[in-house]
Amino acid sequence: MTAPLSTLDTPAALLDERKVAANIARMQARMNALGVAFRPHVKTAKCVEVARLQRAAGAQGITVSTLKEAQAFFGAGFDDILYAVSIIGSRLPQVQALREQGCGLKITVDSLEAAQAVAAYGQAHGHSFDVLIEVDTDGHRAGVLPHSAALLEIGQALHTGGAQLAGVMTHAGASYNLYTESELVAFAEQERSGCVTAAQRLREAGLPCAIVSVGSTPTALSAAHLQGVTEVRAGVYVFQDLVMAGVGVCTPEDIALSVLGTVIGHQPDKGWVLIDAGWMALSRDRGTQAQPVDRKYGLVCAEDGTALPEWIVSAANQEHGIVSRVDGAADASLRERFPLGSRLRVLPNHACATGAQFDSYHLVKEDGSVQVWPRFGGW
Amino acid sequence: MTAPLSTLDTPAALLDERKVAANIARMQARMNALGVAFRPHVKTAKCVEVARLQRAAGAQGITVSTLKEAQAFFGAGFDDILYAVSIIGSRLPQVQALREQGCGLKITVDSLEAAQAVAAYGQAHGHSFDVLIEVDTDGHRAGVLPHSAALLEIGQALHTGGAQLAGVMTHAGASYNLYTESELVAFAEQERSGCVTAAQRLREAGLPCAIVSVGSTPTALSAAHLQGVTEVRAGVYVFQDLVMAGVGVCTPEDIALSVLGTVIGHQPDKGWVLIDAGWMALSRDRGTQAQPVDRKYGLVCAEDGTALPEWIVSAANQEHGIVSRVDGAADASLRERFPLGSRLRVLPNHACATGAQFDSYHLVKEDGSVQVWPRFGGW
Numbered sequence: 240m241t242a243p244l245s246t247l248d249t250p251a252a253l254l255d256e257r258k259v260a261a262n263i264a265r266m267q268a269r270m271n272a273l274g275v276a277f278r279p280h281v282k283t284a285k286c287v288e289v290a291r292l293q294r295a296a297g298a299q300g301i302t303v304s305t306l307k308e309a310q311a312f313f314g315a316g317f318d319d320i321l322y323a324v325s326i327i328g329s330r331l332p333q334v335q336a337l338r339e340q341g342c343g344l345k346i347t348v349d350s351l352e353a354a355q356a357v358a359a360y361g362q363a364h365g366h367s368f369d370v371l372i373e374v375d376t377d378g379h380r381a382g383v384l385p386h387s388a389a390l391l392e393i394g395q396a397l398h399t400g401g402a403q404l405a406g407v408m409t410h411a412g413a414s415y416n417l418y419t420e421s422e423l424v425a426f427a428e429q430e431r432s433g434c435v436t437a438a439q440r441l442r443e444a445g446l447p448c449a450i451v452s453v454g455s456t457p458t459a460l461s462a463a464h465l466q467g468v469t470e471v472r473a474g475v476y477v478f479q480d481l482v483m484a485g486v487g488v489c490t491p492e493d494i495a496l497s498v499l500g501t502v503i504g505h506q507p508d509k510g511w512v513l514i515d516a517g518w519m520a521l522s523r524d525r526g527t528q529a530q531p532v533d534r535k536y537g538l539v540c541a542e543d544g545t546a547l548p549e550w551i552v553s554a555a556n557q558e559h560g561i562v563s564r565v566d567g568a569a570d571a572s573l574r575e576r577f578p579l580g581s582r583l584r585v586l587p588n589h590a591c592a593t594g595a596q597f598d599s600y601h602l603v604k605e606d607g608s609v610q611v612w613p614r615f616g617g618w
Numbered sequence: 619m620t621a622p623l624s625t626l627d628t629p630a631a632l633l634d635e636r637k638v639a640a641n642i643a644r645m646q647a648r649m650n651a652l653g654v655a656f657r658p659h660v661k662t663a664k665c666v667e668v669a670r671l672q673r674a675a676g677a678q679g680i681t682v683s684t685l686k687e688a689q690a691f692f693g694a695g696f697d698d699i700l701y702a703v704s705i706i707g708s709r710l711p712q713v714q715a716l717r718e719q720g721c722g723l724k725i726t727v728d729s730l731e732a733a734q735a736v737a738a739y740g741q742a743h744g745h746s747f748d749v750l751i752e753v754d755t756d757g758h759r760a761g762v763l764p765h766s767a768a769l770l771e772i773g774q775a776l777h778t779g780g781a782q783l784a785g786v787m788t789h790a791g792a793s794y795n796l797y798t799e800s801e802l803v804a805f806a807e808q809e810r811s812g813c814v815t816a817a818q819r820l821r822e823a824g825l826p827c828a829i830v831s832v833g834s835t836p837t838a839l840s841a842a843h844l845q846g847v848t849e850v851r852a853g854v855y856v857f858q859d860l861v862m863a864g865v866g867v868c869t870p871e872d873i874a875l876s877v878l879g880t881v882i883g884h885q886p887d888k889g890w891v892l893i894d895a896g897w898m899a900l901s902r903d904r905g906t907q908a909q910p911v912d913r914k915y916g917l918v919c920a921e922d923g924t925a926l927p928e929w930i931v932s933a934a935n936q937e938h939g940i941v942s943r944v945d946g947a948a949d950a951s952l953r954e955r956f957p958l959g960s961r962l963r964v965l966p967n968h969a970c971a972t973g974a975q976f977d978s979y980h981l982v983k984e985d986g987s988v989q990v991w992p993r994f995g996g997w
Binding site: 248249250282304305324325326327328329349350352353356375378380381412501502503504505506509513515518519520522523524525556557558559561574579580589591592595596597598616617618 | 627628884892899940976995997
């Protein structure tokens with residue numbers, strides 16, 4: 240299905256085909272050079288076509304954030320899947336059903352209680368789950384500490400309880416709050432060494448630990464080496480966004496996702512151009528607010544993607560975006576420069592959040608044609 | 619379709635039937651007392667069942683923020699619809715098609731250029747559109763000033779160009795930034811008087827202006843009188859939210875929408891309970907951040923809706939919410955108080971944004987049963 244860009248109804252989520260390909264190639268080349276497998280997190284795009292590009296470039300398996308993603312991607316032929324959110328008992332029947340259909344679905348736990356529940360459920364239902372233990376290497380969310388007694392207790396509970404202790408995984412998500420290369424390199428090493436330490440302790444205790452899985456886009460793009468790691472996970476790198484540009488692991492020019500909006504009005508005295516991409520299209524994500532340079536609701540580009548670095552979406556209502564100069568100045572040529580009905584693109588703060596506002600992407604191909612790629616949301 | 623609350627997969631968007639009914643009754647009673655028609659904005663719920671309750675209580679017509687809403691609600695039997703986002707030429711064919719199917723769809727303009735485009739399109743296609751002029755009464759977004767020359771120029775262009783000049787409308791959205799009753803009363807009067815002034819100027823110029831439409835939830839619930847106004851619009855009042863509670867036009871107990879999440883882990887040393895409602899479920903809306911009391915990602919309640927005023931969602935990742943004490947203190951009884959697999963509800967900052975993360979609501983009825991009400995999104 241193709242249609243020219245100029246006939247698209249707005250707001251629309253555009254993907255720049257060349258930039259998606261470049262982001263995928265860059266990450267995969269790094270992983271190859273570092274000698275690790277790469278398991279992209281498909282929660283960013285939630286799009287089978289994007290995951291196929293990642294696989295074609297060399298990715299091995301995928302990571303998901305919901306069992307709905309696991310179900311959808313397994314249905315599309317992806318059978319090596321890590322569900323990277325701590326499992327709860329009520330989800331085990333669905334996990335078992337997927338595994339019995341042939342899906343190599345792995346789950347994670349970060350407490351003795353959860354490990355015992357998984358083992359007990361498996362015993363009661365004649366099934367052995369593949370389980371990774373989540374390790375906390377940066378204090379930002381879930382996981383057990385690499386040196387904790389809990390790590391070994393969980394490992395023992397799984398192993399002796401009949402589950403497959405498949406390995407350890409960590410996500411150093413606090414890397415999103417860093418801004419210098421030296422900090423990022425050090426943080427990637429902290430993530431690596433913490434996860435490898437956890438794996439070594441399990442092995443020294445006589446427990447299996449084949450997988451050592453780490454990752455976030457900032458650390459994956461910053462690690463000096465990944466000795467002892469077997470696989471890396473990252474999600475947002477595939478589109479990149481203004482938060483990642485603020486962290487310093489990409490430039491605004493690398494951002495493959497943008498929101499196409501139409502000019503619906505002007506307030507010349509205020510220097511405002513109103514577009515039909517409000518927060519419902521851009522999302523409420525203000526991830527750059529805490530960074531050194533706040534991009535408000537996003538950077539503005541011309542319809543063809545050319546950056547307009549003086550212009551920003553400075554505020555947003557549900558279906559109204561307010562485009563203004565970064566310096567807030569009025570502009571006498573506003574109506575001429577951005578006529579009613581003309582179009583602009585907005586680069587998003589956070590690709591995962593902005594993509595989620597849409598049920599499809601419009602892939603802009605190098606020849607200018609546009610193809611619809613469905614995406615899904617929900618649970 | 620009914621199911622007990624305890625079997626619902628999470629995250630889920632719950633509606634408290636009693637509170638929805640109370641919010642609708644409260645607003646309609648105010649409108650009746652003020653002697654104006656009420657045209658609810660259905661962009662908050664995007665749910666036919668909710669709009670039917672509003673209509674049954676006395677609402678006359680609806681307001682929409684997208685033509686997709688217009689199409690969906692017309693299909694469900696609503697035929698008096700105001701599309702409250704400035705029209706652009708590319709949308710006129712769809713507007714004309716809906717009107718020719720019998721939908722009393724009214725559109726808005728706020729520039730001479732748009733007015734001329736609507737008139738010219740109508741003449742070229744043998745159709746007379748019903749058009750309201752958007753008036754700017756608080757400087758927050760779109761519209762022409764009540765005393766501007768542009769107001770009369772637009773009115774003339776529509777009237778002499780063959781369109782039906784149906785009236786004027788304004789939305790004092792900056793009322794969301796107020797916190798005291800006296801400010802709110804004064805702001806409602808500013809909204810009223812500005813819009814009535816615009817109507818009077820049009821009439822004095824010999825132009826028709828039957829509709830004088832104002833509204834936002836804060837001003838609708840604060841106006842001392844609405845002399846000269848014919849109808850009021852408001853959206854978020856139907857569910858209410860923490861931003862509205864911060865403004866002071868409801869209490870947290872009035873909030874009808876909540877997100878049900880399941881406990882998936884703990885970090886007792888930090889005082890954290892992890893739930894499976896992250897920002898994908900709660901939305902990235904941090905509307906209370908700019909208010910005197912910041913509610914972070916939302917206030918926490920027990921599964922049955924009982925407020926737990928010491929607990930808040932202090933941070934959110936995509937599918938992880940971090941619940942902690944408002945004071946940030948650790949809690950030794952965390953695992954016992956909030957066991958793995960137990961459920962919590964979260965009251966949202968902004969009902970419009972949080973509802974939009976879901977494709978259905980689960981209506982919790984007074985007898986405890988649960989009914990699914992579909993909602994839609996997109997454009």
